[in-house]
Amino acid sequence: MAEVSTAAKQVLTSGVKPIWCPGCGDYSVQAGIMKALTDLGIERENVLIVSGIGCSSSMPHPFSTFGVHSLHGRLLPVAAGAKLANDELTVIGAGGDGDGYGIGVGHLVHNARRNVDITYVVMNNEIYGLTTGQTSPTSLFGAKTKSTPFGSIENPENPIGIALAAGATYVARAFSGDPMHMAQMIKMGIQHKGFSIIDVFSPCVTFNHTNTYDWFRQRVYKLEQAGHDATSISAAMAKSLETEATNWEKIPIGLFYRVEKPTYSALDMTLQKGPLVKQPFPTKQQVMDILEEYK
Amino acid sequence: MASVSVRIAGAHGDGVESSGALLIKVAARTGMHVFAYRGYGSIIRGGHCWYQVRLGSSELKSYGEGIDILIALNQESISNQKSRLRDNAVVIYDPSKIKVEELDGKGYRLVPIPLLDIAIAASGDPIMRNTVALGAVLKLIGINIEAFREVIKGQFGRKGDVVVEQNMKAVSGGYDHQGVQTLYSIEGDGKKRYALDGNTALSIGAYAAGCKFYAAYPMTPASTILHWFASHEDKGVMPKQVEDELAAINMAIGASSAGVRAMCGTSGGGFSLMVEGLGLAAMIETPLVVVESQRSGPSTGVTTKTEQGDILFAMHASQGEFPRIVVAPRSVKESFKVAAEAFNLSDRYQVPVIIMMDLYLSEHVETVEVLGVDGVSVDRGKLVTENKEEGRFKRYLVTEDGVSPRSVPGHKGMEFVAGSDEHNELGDLVTDMYAGLDWAIEVRKQMHSKRMRKIDTMLKNETVFVPEIFNETADHFLVTFGSTTEAAMEAVGILNSQGMNFGLVSFSYLMPLDKEKTRKMLEGKKLINVEGNYTGQLAQVIRMNTGIDITQSILKYDGEAFTGELIAKEVVTLVK
Numbered sequence: 112m113a114e115v116s117t118a119a120k121q122v123l124t125s126g127v128k129p130i131w132c133p134g135c136g137d138y139s140v141q142a143g144i145m146k147a148l149t150d151l152g153i154e155r156e157n158v159l160i161v162s163g164i165g166c167s168s169s170m171p172h173p174f175s176t177f178g179v180h181s182l183h184g185r186l187l188p189v190a191a192g193a194k195l196a197n198d199e200l201t202v203i204g205a206g207g208d209g210d211g212y213g214i215g216v217g218h219l220v221h222n223a224r225r226n227v228d229i230t231y232v233v234m235n236n237e238i239y240g241l242t243t244g245q246t247s248p249t250s251l252f253g254a255k256t257k258s259t260p261f262g263s264i265e266n267p268e269n270p271i272g273i274a275l276a277a278g279a280t281y282v283a284r285a286f287s288g289d290p291m292h293m294a295q296m297i298k299m300g301i302q303h304k305g306f307s308i309i310d311v312f313s314p315c316v317t318f319n320h321t322n323t324y325d326w327f328r329q330r331v332y333k334l335e336q337a338g339h340d341a342t343s344i345s346a347a348m349a350k351s352l353e354t355e356a357t358n359w360e361k362i363p364i365g366l367f368y369r370v371e372k373p374t375y376s377a378l379d380m381t382l383q384k385g386p387l388v389k390q391p392f393p394t395k396q397q398v399m400d401i402l403e404e405y406k
Numbered sequence: 407m408a409s410v411s412v413r414i415a416g417a418h419g420d421g422v423e424s425s426g427a428l429l430i431k432v433a434a435r436t437g438m439h440v441f442a443y444r445g446y447g448s449i450i451r452g453g454h455c456w457y458q459v460r461l462g463s464s465e466l467k468s469y470g471e472g473i474d475i476l477i478a479l480n481q482e483s484i485s486n487q488k489s490r491l492r493d494n495a496v497v498i499y500d501p502s503k504i505k506v507e508e509l510d511g512k513g514y515r516l517v518p519i520p521l522l523d524i525a526i527a528a529s530g531d532p533i534m535r536n537t538v539a540l541g542a543v544l545k546l547i548g549i550n551i552e553a554f555r556e557v558i559k560g561q562f563g564r565k566g567d568v569v570v571e572q573n574m575k576a577v578s579g580g581y582d583h584q585g586v587q588t589l590y591s592i593e594g595d596g597k598k599r600y601a602l603d604g605n606t607a608l609s610i611g612a613y614a615a616g617c618k619f620y621a622a623y624p625m626t627p628a629s630t631i632l633h634w635f636a637s638h639e640d641k642g643v644m645p646k647q648v649e650d651e652l653a654a655i656n657m658a659i660g661a662s663s664a665g666v667r668a669m670c671g672t673s674g675g676g677f678s679l680m681v682e683g684l685g686l687a688a689m690i691e692t693p694l695v696v697v698e699s700q701r702s703g704p705s706t707g708v709t710t711k712t713e714q715g716d717i718l719f720a721m722h723a724s725q726g727e728f729p730r731i732v733v734a735p736r737s738v739k740e741s742f743k744v745a746a747e748a749f750n751l752s753d754r755y756q757v758p759v760i761i762m763m764d765l766y767l768s769e770h771v772e773t774v775e776v777l778g779v780d781g782v783s784v785d786r787g788k789l790v791t792e793n794k795e796e797g798r799f800k801r802y803l804v805t806e807d808g809v810s811p812r813s814v815p816g817h818k819g820m821e822f823v824a825g826s827d828e829h830n831e832l833g834d835l836v837t838d839m840y841a842g843l844d845w846a847i848e849v850r851k852q853m854h855s856k857r858m859r860k861i862d863t864m865l866k867n868e869t870v871f872v873p874e875i876f877n878e879t880a881d882h883f884l885v886t887f888g889s890t891t892e893a894a895m896e897a898v899g900i901l902n903s904q905g906m907n908f909g910l911v912s913f914s915y916l917m918p919l920d921k922e923k924t925r926k927m928l929e930g931k932k933l934i935n936v937e938g939n940y941t942g943q944l945a946q947v948i949r950m951n952t953g954i955d956i957t958q959s960i961l962k963y964d965g966e967a968f969t970g971e972l973i974a975k976e977v978v979t980l981v982k
Contacts, residue, residue: 188653193663
């Protein structure tokens with residue numbers, strides 16, 4: 112687990128227990144988010160953690176920050192709406208592979224291209240856990256699950272490639288078995304101005320007996336140590352394709368791509384006047400002035 | 407004559423809509439009352455479309471049955487519109503393009519004008535033929551040509567005097583054309599009224615109430631709300647066109663949960679996608695205003711035609727039980743008021759408010775003298791920034807009135823998680839690992855009844871949840887909701903002028919309803935429900951709430967709007 116001082120932990124902890132099984136990779140993600148927020152010294156009242164549905168949706172509850180535990184697949188629009196309403200908030204989306212790469216994948220594409228300044232952490236366990244083990248959009252070809260007892264005949268999605276193609280300005284991948292590295296990826300994601308996605312391999316110890324901690328440990332390597340140029344979109348795209356090309360023998364983790372681009376808020380006309388939530392309501396005269404158009 | 411209905415007809419791309427809009431503006435400037443509606447298809451060029459502009463010297467309640475003056479811009483306009491021509495109707499057309507033999511011997515006043523030649527001579531632009539025809543209309547109804555100059559100057563002033571002069575030449579060509587003379591005397595009272603459609607009035611009402619965020623996916627007939635917010639972005643609002651209606655409602659919920667007054671809007675198809683989000687707003691008790699502008703369904707239906715077929719759907723959309731407010735504004739003016747009120751109601755009770763517009767109300771234009779800006783006030787309900795209790799903030803505190811204090815991010819000590827799962831007062835879930843435990847069962851009961859209690863609170867505190875009755879001592883009553891009300895009111899006038907004694911009961915708020923007051927109002931009366939749907943959805947709502955069964959009804963589901971004349975005619979056959 113990522114190390115956080117006890118005092119800081121208390122400030123950010125609500126005391127509510129998440130629903131995860133013992134050994135679940137999501138505990139590391141919780142610790143990673145907590146470490147990132149603590150390191151960055153962000154006040155808890157200015158943090159909003161938004162989740163969807165699934166095991167990952169438990170994420171906001173152990174935190175003493177603001178949170179919305181929303182609907183399956185819809186965490187990104189909720190998070191984006193909140194960010195646009197109050198640009199001063201640190202908004203973190205915490206979802207799963209079913210939630211974000213399955214039912215809600217459309218929102219990933221569109222919020223990435225909008226470059227809304229939110230940090231999206233996806234706990235990717237290649238399985239549907241809370242519904243007791245069906246195939247997921249990232250389950251491997253041939254994966255035997257409750258809904259594919261004879262093996263999946265669908266190819267797994269490439270979320271890194273999708274995020275890159277959609278225009279995400281910070282694309283990283285981490286592994287729950289390497290919590291310090293993950294906390295760093297999340298922290299950099301929060302610091303990044305724009306849409307950040309961190310795909311986290313977060314093993315499901317109950318329903319996924321293929322993509323285990325050990326399985327990942329044997330395959331992952333760090334892009335930072337492999338001379339990857341994270342400023343190059345083509346290099347990033349090539350790396351995103353490596354997993355499938357090597358039949359999942361080599362799985363890069365770390366920062367795939369980062370680019371500085373104006374965020375949605377920076378370009379939005381209305382937000383030039385400050386956070387939406389702090390802008391005054393119109394006066395009667397302002398309404399009457401608008402009405403003049405219709406005379 | 408109390409009113410004149412002018413119908414401009416042609417193909418999409420002929421400038422029918424802009425000509426209608428111009429006539430509305432000129433007439434409204436002279437102090438005439440205007441009621442206008444347009445018929446069009448889902449096509450950009452070609453096909454057939456029309457814009458009917460009814461002008462009167464007193465208040466109008468429908469666009470009028472029948473045509474007094476027809477501007478026919480193509481041959482199809484003659485064959486398509488001839489059945490609607492009134493006796494003695496005037497038909498303006500260009501004899502070089504249009505044959506009118508099929509109108510021979512019917513007593514119509516045919517006014518052939520070389521529209522195209524005059525337009526070309528005036529400006530070189532063939533589209534200006536509409537302006538030539540408008541000139542003839544101005545003369546026919548006695549509007550001074552200078553009123554036209556004033557409007558054109560306002561519209562094209564910046565483009566320079568050349569355009570204004572071209573327009574004036576074109577309009578004079580029709581105005582002064584031989585044989586064109588004033589036939590109708592509609593007197594304007596000189597008062598400048600607002601001329602606007604329901605969606606515009608609704609948008610301005612929302613703006614006045616401080617709605618800063620509007621999310622939508624384009625869909626007729628709700629799109630013009632998005633256009634309104636987009637064109638007023640410089641006035642401090644954020645319009646957001648998103649990838650689908652799932653995003654629209656959930657983004658609005660996100661914005662609202664961060665403290666901004668937020669709205670999303672769509673038609674029935676998009677509302678179908680929003681249904682799950684509606685339940686989320688209700689469960690996390692986040693204020694939300696949703697606009698549903700109905701059109702002919704089911705499915706894609708008749709995309710550009712009106713219907714009142716979605717009210718039962720809106721009242722029951724999304725799984726489980728939760729309090730909500732469903733309201734159908736009854737006029738352009740009321741669209742403003744309802745929208746402005748919706749945000750207060752939604753904040754006060756932390757419930758979703760669904761505003762049921764329809765294509766007819768969204769798109770028809772009325773002149774309105776006072777919109778009611780002075781009546782707009784802001785009440786954010788139990789929005790708090792400070793936790794007065796020890797420990798974590800109880801966002802879902804169980805209260806007698808069912809409404810809990812609400813906080814938004816940015817305020818220390820007010821943190822909580824808004825959960826779509828059932829939760830306790832703190833917002834912590836009581837599902838998952840606690841489901842079935844005795845205390846969790848008790849919390850579920852408490853929280854569900856807390857939310858549902860808000861219905862009683864609303865009914866106790868608000869006066870809007872009863873229908874309105876007109877002419878209480880009448881023998882018969884028409885019963886309507888939403889946009890049908892004005893036409894029904896017009897029908898009551900027609901029927902009573904024929905010696906009958908009719909009244910009207912009309913619903914704006916449909917949910918919740920004060921059952922007792924509604925029952926008392928309707929009990930023992932002879933009722934005829936008039937609705938724009940097949941199954942009589944309002945009658946079903948009334949039966950469900952009061953046990954009163956309305957046995958006579960006038961139902962319309964052909965996509966066209968009601969008029970007073972049409973309703974009156976149907977009523978006469980019913981009560982005979």
